Amino acid sequence: EFGDDLCNHYTYVMCGDGCLMEGISEEAISLAGLWKLNKLIVFWDNNNITIDGTVDKANGTNQIARFKAVGWNTISVDGRSHEEIAAAIEQAQKSDKPTLIACKTTIGFGAPHKQGTSKVHGSPLGAEELEAMRQNLGWTAAPFEVPNEIMAAWRAAGQRSAAQYAEWQKKAENNQKFIDYINDMLPANWSKDLDELKKKTIKEQNAVATRKASQLCLENIMGRIPQVIGGSADLAASNLTFVAGMKTITAADYNGNNVMYGIREHAMGAIMNGMALHGGVIPYGGTFFVFSDYMRPSMRLAALMGLRVVYVLTHDSIGVGEDGPTHQPIEHLASYRAMPNIYTFRPCDVVETAEAWQIALESEKTPSILALSRQSVPTLRTDSAENLSKRGGYVISKAQREPQATIIATGTEVSLAVAAQKQLNESGIAVNVVSMPCCELFDQQPEDYKRSVLGNAPRVAVEAAAVYGWERYTGKSENVIGLNSFGASGKGDEVYKHFGITVENVVKKVRELI
Template structure:
C-alpha cells in the first residue's frame, strides 16, 4: 500500500452527495463508494459543492436545449446528461486560459461523442473563450463558429476535430503521448514545463467503434497516466437501448487493455463522486483511467432516458417543462445568470495566472538550459531548425536506381536527428516501411525495457486506424510533426482518420510503401488500385508519388513546410532510376517537364515508377519519328497551386496528353486527354510479370502513345487544364 492511500474501510468521512431539487439548498447525504478496479482510493480533500454548482450545471443544460431548438437541429440529450461531468471537470480540475486558447501547458479536453458539441460550446462561452452568446444562437448555421460537430479549424478551444465516433478519444491518446514525450525531453528538476492532463468524454458509440479499441490498447501499453477518459454510460444510441447491440463488460475490456477503471453510479446528481473519481484517476501514475459515469440522457426532459431525446430538439412544451423544473423562466431563452459567469470567470483568471507563472518559469529555464529553450521556443513559434533543407539528399542521373521506400528512409535518416520535432513509427511494418532511422530510440514506458518517453520511434502494432487518429492528436498538441508507416493499400483502413487530418488542417505524414502492382507476389489484396484516386479527391490532402530521389526529397520538403496540410507518400518496393533533369526545386512544384521537345506530337504525363518506363517509351517513339514530351506529376495538390502560366507550360495546348499510371484512371481527366491505367484489381506474380501482363512496359506505353497521336490527328486541342469555370 502506498503511504498516501487508505483502504476503503478507513476512508475519511464520506463526501456529501447532492440531492438536487431546482435551486433549493442542497442536502448532504451519504454516498455509495465508487466502484473501482483498485481496492484503494486516494486519501484527499475533494471539492465541496453547493447551489451555485447546480445553477451552473442547469445553465449548461438549458443552453443546449435552447441552441438545438433555435437551430431546429442537433443533439440535446448528451449535453443535458453530461453537464455535471463537464462542470466538475472544468471548474475544479482543468487548467486553461481562455484569453490564449493555445497556451501550451493547458489541460486538453476532447469531446469524442461530438454530436453533443453544445456541451463543449457552452463551456467555452461561459469561461470567456472568443465564443459569444450570439455564436451559440447561430449553432449549426452557415459560417458560424459553432458547427454541428466540433471543428478544430473553426472554433477556438476545440483541440481536435471530432464527429465520426471513436476518433476523438483516439486522438486524445495522441495528445497524451505528446505530453509524455515533451515532458521527457524538456522537463528538468524544478522546471516542470509539461505536466498537463488530457481528458476526453466519449459515449457508447465511441466505445463500439473499432478505432477507439486500437488506440486505447496502445494507451494502456504505453502506461499513459495523464490520460483520463469519461465514459458516458447512458445506455442509449440512435437505435434505442444499447442492450440491443452492446452487452460486453466495457470496464473489464479496458482493464485488459491496462487501464485503471472507476464507476460513478449517479452521474446526474453526485458531483462529489465525479470529483473523487478524478482525484483517484490523477493518483494513478502508470495507467490511463476510464471513469464510467452512469447518466440519464436528456436529464429533466419528459423523454429523458430514451433515444427520443438523442438527436432531436426538445418540443416547446418539454423545453418549458425543463426550465420550470430547473427554476428558470420558461418564456426566456439563452439565459446565463451572472453568478455563473462570475463563478467561471474566477477559474478562467486562475488559468491566466497559471500561464503567466509558466512564462516566468520558462524565462528562468532559458538561462538554465539555453539549448533546450531555443529548441522549445522554435517549436512553439512553428519554426523548423535553421538550415534543415540543406540536409535533404540530392541525386544525379548517374546515381544508382533505388526504391522510393528506401529513398524515404535516407531522408528520414538525414532529417530526424536534425529536426527533433519529427516523431514517427509504423503499424508493425518497420522492416518494410523503412521508417526507423539510425540510432532512433523507441517511445516506450521505461518499465518495459524497450525505450523511454524521450524516444521518438513509436511501435503502433497492427493498428493502422488507431495510428492515424493518434497522429492527429500528436500533431494537434503542438511542437511535433508525426509520421507513420504502412502499406499504401492499408492507409484505406485509416481513411476516417486521414480525412480528419485534412479537415483539421494538421501536418501528418503517411509513409505509404508498396504503392502499386509493383509489390508483386502479395497480389490483389495488397496492390492498391483505387487508393490514390480516393485520397487525391480529398480536399487539403497532398498525395506524393515520387519517381526518383530528388522527387522524394521534394515531397518531404513540401510536407514539412505545409503546416496545415497532411501528406501521403506513396513509395515503391522496386528500384527506380534517377531521372535526367529532376531536381528538388522542380519537383517541389508538384509537376514539371522531364523531357522537352519542340513541336511535340504527344505529352506523356506520369507518376512514380511509371515515369522511368515512360522515359524509355519516349526513346522508342523517337525511333519511330514521333516527338514525345515527358512530364512527371508527383503531387496533384501542389501542382494545382502553381500559377496558370506555369501549369500550362507543363501541360500545354496543341497536342494530345496521355497519362500513364498503374492505378485507376479516375481523376486523370483533369490532366490528360487519354488515360492508360488499370481499372480492375491486380494479380499475384513477380512484379515484372504483372507489369508485362497489364502492358506497362516501355513498348506498351509507346504503343498506346502512338494510338493517342493517331486518334487526335487533325484535331485542335486545348490543354485539359483549361475549363469553362
C-alpha cells in the same frame, strides 16, 4: 525533454457509448494502456442511449472489465455528483495508468417524458417538454440567460489559476527551444542534408526503390528536426520508416522518437492527428498504401483540420507482385486526389522523394501522402537546384525537337515513359515526358505554366493504377494507360505486362495519336 514543470498537463476525453463501440476505441485504449499514459483521463457518459434506442440492443460489453483488460485504472461514479467526479479526478491524477471514469448519467435528465430515451439524442425537446423540464429542475432563468451566481462561479474558476498560468507562461517564454518546439518551427538549415542527398544521388546515379529513397531522406531529417516522430503499423521493416539512432517510445521511457503502433492503422492516423494538434511534434506514420483505407477517416480529418501529418505509404501499385490484389492499391491514388487539402505525392526517384519530404515538412496546414515503391527505379533527375516537385508536374525529359506528343507519368512509370520516349525518338518521333509527382500542386499552378508543361500536342498518361481522373489532363480515357480492374498475383514485372503497363503500349498509344 523540457522537464515536468514545463510539460505537466493532463488530457481529458469526454466519450459516449457510441465512441466505445467504434473499433478505433479498442486500438486507442490498448495503446494507452501499454504505454501507461497516466495523464490521460477519459470520462464515459454512460447514459445507455444511442440514436436507435437503448445500448443493450447493440452492445453488452462490460466496459470496466474491458478497460481493465488493456491495463487501465477504472473508477465508477454517479455522473451527477460533483463531489464524486472531483474525487475521481484527483484519484485518476495520481494513477500510474490511464483512467476511465465511468459516469452513470441520465440523458435529458428532468424532461418528464423523454429523459432516458433516444428522443433526447438528436431532436429538440419541444416547448411543452422543455417547460416541464425547467420546472422539474427548478430552473427559472430565461433561455440563454446565465444567472449571476453561476456566472460568477464560472468566472472565478477561470481566474483560479491565473497566477500559476502567468508564472508558467514566463517560464515558457524564457525557453526559446520550447517555444520553437510548440510552434513547430523547423530549425535553420533543416533541409541542407536533403539537398546534399539529392546532389549525391545525381552524381552516383543510384537505382533504389522510392521507399528506400524515403529512408535515406529520414536519415537526414531525424538528425536535423528533433520534433519529428515516426513509426509504422507493424511494417517498419517494409515501410523503411525506422532509421539508425531512433529510439522507441515505451512506458518506461517516453523520451524517444519511434512509435510502434502495432497492427492499428486507424489509431495511428488518429494519434498522429492528436500529436499535430498538440504541437511540439511533427508526426509521420507508415503502412502499405492499400491499408491506408483503414485510417482513411483519420486522414480525412487531418485534411479537414489542416494538419501537418506525413503518411509513408509503401508498396504503391501492382508492382508489389506476389501478395496479390488484396495488397495492390488501384483506386487509392485517385481517391486521395479527389479528397480536398491533402497532397498525394508519387515520386519517381530519390530526388523527387527528397523534394516531396521537403514540401511535406513545410506544409503546415496540409497533410501529405508519400506513395512509394517496393521496386527499384533509376535516378532520372539531372539537376536538383530547384524543387521542381513544388510545381506538381514538370517536363523531366525534353523532346529533342518540337514535341509531337506529351507522355505524363508518375512514380515508377516515369522511367517507363522515358524508355518509351527513347524508342520513339529512335524512330523519329519527338515527345516530352512530364513527371507529375503531385497533381494537387500542379492544379494550383498558373494556367500558362500548366499549358507550357502539358503542351498542345496529344497527351498520353501512364500510371499503374486506376485510369479514373487522368482525363483532367488527357481529355479522353483512351489516352490513359492504367487499370480498370483489381490487380493480380505474380511477379511485379509480369503483373505489369499482364495489364499492359509497358513501354510497348506507351509507344503504340503515342503512334496512334500523332
